[in-house]
Amino acid sequence: MSVRAVTVEGKKALYQGDVLVADHPSGFTVEDVTVGRYAHGFGVTADGRSFAFRTNRATLTVEIYRRDLDAAVPAPEDVEAVALAPVTDIDLDDERSVVALVRDLIPQASPVPAAQPRETTTVRALLGRLSTVIDGR
Helix, strand or coil: CCEEEEEECCEEEEEECCEEEEECCCCEEEEEEECCCCCEEEEECCCCCEEEEEEECCEEEEEEECCCCCCCCCCHHHEEEEEEEECCCCCCCCHHHHHHHHHHHHHHCEECCCCCCCCCCHHHHHHHHHHHHHHCC
């Protein structure tokens, strides 16, 4: 599909088919979006970090990942910031509404504290010792 530039009310945007690819004023790119009750997708922020969003119940969650991400599928420890918003006031079947909400949430994302190492529980220690015996170490 070809990419076309569209100007609406003085704002430029790039579309690939009917899909919004880039919104120049905000500088972020939505690479994939699925609309509907379980709307989700992913893209890249204006500063080059990748992000993903998903709808769970009546809340849209945007997760922004660290800049030096090498993995194709980010792990929970790769999340740098998170933003949440209710979706009760938007049309989840309208791609433009979903993309606009994501665009508005990206600057509002709150940093996530670094993941703390897990405490070793008695059960985990026992299972670790059993696996050592089974593996013959």
